Amino acid sequence: MTRVAEFSVDRIQLLDAAGVLVGDSPDVARDRNRVIDMYRWMVLTRAFDARAIALQRTGRLGTYASSLGQEAVAVGLADAMERDDVLLPSFREHGAQLRRGVTMNELLLYWGGDERGSDFSGARHDFPCCIPVGSHAPHAAGVGLAIQLRGEPWVAVCVFGDGATSKGDVYEAMNISGAWTLPVVFVASNNEWSISVPRSAQTACETLAQKAVASGFEGVQVDGNDVFAVREVANRALEKARSGGGPTLIEALTYRLGDHTTVDDASRYRDDEEVGRHWKQEPVARLRAFLTTTHEWTREDEETMIESCHAEVEAAVEEYLATESQPVESIFDYLHEKLPSAYAGQRGMALGEEGDR
Amino acid sequence: MNPASADPGSTDTGMNMVEAINHALTSAMVADDSIVLLGEDIGINGGVFRATDGLQARFGKDRVRDTPLSEALIAGLPVGLAAMGFRPVAEIQFMGFIYPAIDQIVNHASRLRTRTRGRLTCPMVLRAPFGGGIHAPEHHSESMEAMFAHIPGIRVVIPSSPARAYGLLLAAIANPDPVIFLEPKRLYRARREPVTDDGRPLPMDHCFKLREGSDITLVSWGAMLKETIEAADMLAGEGVEAEVIDVATLKPLDMSTILDSVGKTGRCVIIHEAPLTGGFGAEIAARLACEGLMQLLAPVERVAGWDTVMPLPRLETRYLPNVERVLAAARRTASYS
Ligand SMILES: Cc1ncc(C[n+]2csc(CCOP(=O)(O)OP(=O)(O)O)c2C)c(N)n1
Ligand SMILES: [Mg+2]
Numbered sequence: 001m002t003r004v005a006e007f008s009v010d011r012i013q014l015l016d017a018a019g020v021l022v023g024d025s026p027d028v029a030r031d032r033n034r035v036i037d038m039y040r041w042m043v044l045t046r047a048f049d050a051r052a053i054a055l056q057r058t059g060r061l062g063t064y065a066s067s068l069g070q071e072a073v074a075v076g077l078a079d080a081m082e083r084d085d086v087l088l089p090s091f092r093e094h095g096a097q098l099r100r101g102v103t104m105n106e107l108l109l110y111w112g113g114d115e116r117g118s119d120f121s122g123a124r125h126d127f128p129c130c131i132p133v134g135s136h137a138p139h140a141a142g143v144g145l146a147i148q149l150r151g152e153p154w155v156a157v158c159v160f161g162d163g164a165t166s167k168g169d170v171y172e173a174m175n176i177s178g179a180w181t182l183p184v185v186f187v188a189s190n191n192e193w194s195i196s197v198p199r200s201a202q203t204a205c206e207t208l209a210q211k212a213v214a215s216g217f218e219g220v221q222v223d224g225n226d227v228f229a230v231r232e233v234a235n236r237a238l239e240k241a242r243s244g245g246g247p248t249l250i251e252a253l254t255y256r257l258g259d260h261t262t263v264d265d266a267s268r269y270r271d272d273e274e275v276g277r278h279w280k281q282e283p284v285a286r287l288r289a290f291l292t293t294t295h296e297w298t299r300e301d302e303e304t305m306i307e308s309c310h311a312e313v314e315a316a317v318e319e320y321l322a323t324e325s326q327p328v329e330s331i332f333d334y335l336h337e338k339l340p341s342a343y344a345g346q347r348g349m350a351l352g353e354e355g356d357r
Numbered sequence: 358m359n360p361a362s363a364d365p366g367s368t369d370t371g372m373n374m375v376e377a378i379n380h381a382l383t384s385a386m387v388a389d390d391s392i393v394l395l396g397e398d399i400g401i402n403g404g405v406f407r408a409t410d411g412l413q414a415r416f417g418k419d420r421v422r423d424t425p426l427s428e429a430l431i432a433g434l435p436v437g438l439a440a441m442g443f444r445p446v447a448e449i450q451f452m453g454f455i456y457p458a459i460d461q462i463v464n465h466a467s468r469l470r471t472r473t474r475g476r477l478t479c480p481m482v483l484r485a486p487f488g489g490g491i492h493a494p495e496h497h498s499e500s501m502e503a504m505f506a507h508i509p510g511i512r513v514v515i516p517s518s519p520a521r522a523y524g525l526l527l528a529a530i531a532n533p534d535p536v537i538f539l540e541p542k543r544l545y546r547a548r549r550e551p552v553t554d555d556g557r558p559l560p561m562d563h564c565f566k567l568r569e570g571s572d573i574t575l576v577s578w579g580a581m582l583k584e585t586i587e588a589a590d591m592l593a594g595e596g597v598e599a600e601v602i603d604v605a606t607l608k609p610l611d612m613s614t615i616l617d618s619v620g621k622t623g624r625c626v627i628i629h630e631a632p633l634t635g636g637f638g639a640e641i642a643a644r645l646a647c648e649g650l651m652q653l654l655a656p657v658e659r660v661a662g663w664d665t666v667m668p669l670p671r672l673e674t675r676y677l678p679n680v681e682r683v684l685a686a687a688r689r690t691a692s693y694s
């Protein structure tokens with residue numbers, strides 16, 4: 001017998017659950033302002049999240065997918081990305097979208113059922129949310145191919161959940177990205193649950209990262225509640241992709257602290273004890289602990305930041321609530337570049353004009 | 358109330374559509390242990406709409422299985438199971454996610470009997486909630502039933518009330534061939550009605566006449582029957598008696614019930630939520646033109662969703678046909694001379 005191939009999967013953690021650096025200290029951890037900046041994006045994301053849920057509860061927002069507990073994956077990734085890289089999010093990466101220039105008002109519009117929420121004023125090349133799970137992974141390969149064909153130094157970053165890794169299109173996208181050495185970073189944001197289905201029921205694999213092996217490229221696990229590690233691992237993967245080294249799959253180990261969405265009730269399928277355990281690992285408190293011990297972050301600093309985040313969120317909420325619905329003709333007017341005349345009758349009827357049929 | 362705990366056979370004072378589906382599944386599973394349920398979140402969570410609530414606890418994890426997140430698999434597994442003698446009932450969480458399953462439906466489920474000349478068959482049911490009106494997120498509100506009605510070799514069934522959901526689902530499960538069972542989720546909790554939990558199926562392949570009338574025929578299915586019946590009631594106030602037909606089984610289509618009715622009324626309006634072009638209303642209108650032209654006293658009208666991408670919730674009500682549109686079309690048709 002000859003062993004023809006061998007594989008291993010590494011896990012990277014830089015900041016432990018108590019907020020203490022373990023292993024090599026990344027440069028960014030020494031830069032107080034940079035750490036505060038990342039911390040603020042995470043705090044802002046969490047403040048946004050809480051407000052979005054409150055809006056939904058009072059009938060002013062549609063179904064909303066909370067990112068509570070997963071802020072470090074989103075912010076760490078976006079922090080590592082270049083402006084011209086392309087983010088292809090699923091639906092729980094609010095922090096990454098915000099960090100890349102999508103406005104809170106736009107996020108609220110989207111989740112409030114208004115298409116203008118996907119017409120980002122910043123991050124113009126980024127893809128909108130992808131609700132059909134995993135179906136955006138092939139787009140990431142397509143974006144990667146476009147970048148490769150043009151010889152540009154950018155990277156497509158595709159984020160999906162643990163559940164998504166069971167879908168064929170996700171594997172198909174990874175496979176082609178490996179075969180064609182495309183500049184794509186796949187991120188499996190493993191929050192341990194796919195609605196009520198635990199990660200262990202999705203696959204017999206010990207790690208999701210190893211799904212990269214069958215696609216011919218590296219898969220790596222990272223502590224997804226450690227923003228330094230996420231940023232570090234993302235940086236490496238992005239640099240590799242930028243320099244022609246092809247794709248990487250990052251499995252970010254995190255946890256969905258909230259319900260799946262505002263129409264879910266997680267108490268039906270998981271117990272408080274488990275959730276409580278994961279609250280001890282969560283990313284925001286961890287980074288706050290690090291800031292406090294290492295960068296003299298004070299209670300006043302904290303209060304000031306929280307206040308300013310809330311103010312920012314409130315301003316966005318006001319703007320959102322004051323946004324008039326689109327006119328009814330908008331249903332037609334983005335269907336094609338120019339609406340074919342065949343639709344004129346229906347458009348007229350929608351407007352309440354007496355159209356011929 | 359925990360629907361799964363109700364005694365089979367008891368006459369309940371009321372069930373909504375989700376509860377009726379739950380009872381139908383329960384009744385079928387009690388009677389036939391070759392029935393297995395598959396789908397995402399159907400086990401401990403009871404399905405995101407709770408259609409399978411309590412069933413895993415009652416029938417065990419072998420018969421009520423959570424699958425990984427994979428719709429191609431959810432349609433493909435049942436083909437294998439069914440060919441081996443099981444009767445799988447699989448749930449696609451929302452119709453918007455059924456598309457990876459189409460390969461399995463078109464290329465396999467629908468033609469297994471034909472291509473093996475009956476050696477292997479495919480008695481599977483694929484359930485999927487569909488349609489708009491509940492302010493759901495993107496991709497959760499479309500009505501694409503006509504796509505399925507186009508596929509040879511499957512049945513397409515759409516209930517419009519708790520009792521019909523109960524009886525038609527039992528019929529779909531008992532049927533020896535594949536059935537796509539589309540559940541109008543706007544009706545899931547809209548209304549309760551007495552449903553006799555006696556395990557008795559209703560006939561598939563037949564339209565249901567929901568209201569008798571001699572002036573005009575209103576043909577619809579699924580959620581739009583709500584607006585259709587409201588319109589019929591208002592028309593009655595105007596002295597126009599509408600006959601209301603619930604198509605219920607789109608494929609195979611019971612055209613004779615529709616033709617009989619139009620033979621009597623001479624006038625027909627077809628109402629559906631799905632986009633107009635290539636919608637199932639087109640098939641009915643074509644059949645009326647082919648087989649009922651001489652009975653028609655007015656052009657057939659269709660009231661349908663626009664030929665656009667389904668808008669997100671804020672403009673959803675401007676997409677879905679409303680009572681006013683049904684009424685306007687019915688008035689034009691009834692008064693046409
Ligand atoms: C293809 C598809 N099937 C089903 C759904 C319904 N659904 C929405 S999210 C979800 C679970 C996704 O789990 P995971 O990929 O782990 O992402 P998470 O929600 O945990 O972030 C399901 C089943 C969907 N949106 N798309
Ligand atoms: Mg998950």
